[in-house]
Amino acid sequence: MKQKDTGVMLLFVTTLTVIIWLWAAGQTKTEATVTTTVRFKAPEGMTSTVTPSFASVTLTLAGPRSAVNTAKAACANGLDLTVAETDGTVSINDIASRLNALDELKTSGATTVSAEPSAFNVDIQxxxxxxxxxxxxxxxxxxxxxxxxxxxxxxxxxxxxxxxxxxxxxxxxxxxxxxxxxxxxxxxxxxxxxxxxxxxxxxxxxxxxxxxxxxxxxxxxxxKEETVIPQVRIILAGPPEDYASYTVELPRKTISNVTVEGDIDIIDGIKSGEYAVFAVIRLASRDMEQLISSKPVTSFLAIGKDGAGHQLDVSVENPDALNVELNIAPVSGAE
Missing domain, CATH: 2.170.120.40 (YbbR-like domain)
Structure with a gap:
């Protein structure tokens, strides 16, 4: 019986010794490094962006071994660091102290001795x-x-x-x-x-x-579709009776490099030669009487073999080319 009591006592002492040893090992001061991601966050409720939004930081942790291990585990998923409520470039200095204030590290019992890099500049908008x-x-x-x-x-x-x-x-x-x-x-x-x-x-x-x-x-x-016509002929349109009293000459008879846009079937007809494209200048009787020296193109028409005209949208390399010079003169002897 005495021998049995001695064995129980020995087991108890051994177990207690192991527990004390494990506890002491956990309380042994140590240092360790860990690389983590620090995410820069705007204050809660603020609609701001932070650039860069994160950075990689290497931390040196110190404290009891168990505390350091807890801190390393907290770093595994990265850490969120709140930045200032301001616009522009902000310097975040002494990263180690800022991280020590985080609940994840504060409750671990370990201390962040240093951080590399130790500071960052971020842009807040x-x-x-x-x-x-x-x-x-x-x-x-x-x-x-x-x-x-x-x-x-x-x-x-x-x-x-x-x-x-x-x-x-x-x-x-x-x-x-x-x-x-x-x-x-x-x-x-x-x-x-x-x-x-x-x-x-x-x-x-x-x-x-x-x-x-x-x-x-x-x-x-x-x-709609478009095509480019190298030369578009200029034609005049006006009251026929006016041409008995006035002559009209065009020093320039074409407009170069005209991009025309219209319905697909019209553009296909232009490409095939079924339609001819003209730049039309409409002259009123008053234009003749005043002997005007120039006038803008009134419209661009695709005219088919049946004489029907279809108006086109156009663009030209030189918009000034749409203003056409005219030589208008009275016919000798005309009333």
């Missing part, structure tokens, strides 16, 4: 939310009836400093791609997905838009 109207852009098509956009407005997140330079009302564009439009038939109501395109002052990485895509509903009346 306060963001403002703005509602913008959306207008549809349907290139190279003529639409019939109304065009609707759903939703009709989007929300922009804009840096405060940029918003101050913009007008109160902001409009963005919903662009249906050319490839999508080319596959659609005229005379049918279509609904297509469209990407939001920002105006140039807002087309910067700091600006975000929500939603970034909308739906556009429309009916195509006709499809």
């Amino acid at each position: 306060t963001m403002v939310q703005v509602e913008a109207a959306v207008e549809a852009v349907l290139s190279n098509v003529t639409v019939s009836g109304d065009v609707t956009v759903n939703p009709a407005t989007v929300t922009l997140s804009i840096p405060k400093r940029i918003r101050a330079t913009l007008p109160d009302a902001i409009t963005v564009q919903a662009v249906v791609s050319d490839s999508a439009l080319q596959q659609l038939s005229p005379g049918v109501v279509h609904t297509r997905d469209a990407a939001i395109r920002l105006p140039i002052p807002l087309d910067v990485p700091d600006v975000t838009v929500s939603p970034s895509r909308v739906e556009v509903t429309f009916k195509i009346q006709s499809m």
Whole structure:
């Protein structure tokens, strides 16, 4: 019996010794390094962006071994560091002290002795939310009836400093791609997905838009295309009786490099020679009487073999070429 009591006592002493040893080992002062990600955050409730938004930092931790291990575990998922409530470039100094104040490290019992790097510069921008109207852009098509956009407005997140330079009302564009439009038939109501395109002052990485895509509903009346005509002949149109009293000469009889746009079938006809394109100058009787020396082109027409004319939209390399010089003179002996 005495021998049994001795064995129990020995087991108890051994167990207690191991527990004390483990506790002492855990309380042994030690140092360790750990590399973690520090995320720079705006104060809660603030709509600000911080650049850079994170950085890699190597920390030296000191304290009881168990505390250091707890701190290392807390660093495994990264640490959030709140920055100042201000716009512009901000210096964050003494990173070690700032991290020591975080609950994750403070409750571990370990101390952040040093951090490398020990300081950072970050750029803070306060963001403002703005509602913008959306207008549809349907290139190279003529639409019939109304065009609707759903939703009709989007929300922009804009840096405060940029918003101050913009007008109160902001409009963005919903662009249906050319490839999508080319596959659609005229005379049918279509609904297509469209990407939001920002105006140039807002087309910067700091600006975000929500939603970034909308739906556009429309009916195509006709499809449009364009082509370039090297030389377009100038013709005059006016009251026939005036030509009995006046002569009109054109020192320049053509306009060079004219880009014309119209319905696809008209443009195809121009390319095939079915239609001829003319720059028309309409002269009124008063123009003749005043002997004007120049006049802008009134319209560009594609005239078919049947004599029917179709008005075209045009652009030219030199807009001044659309103002045509005229030599108007009375006919001798005309009343």
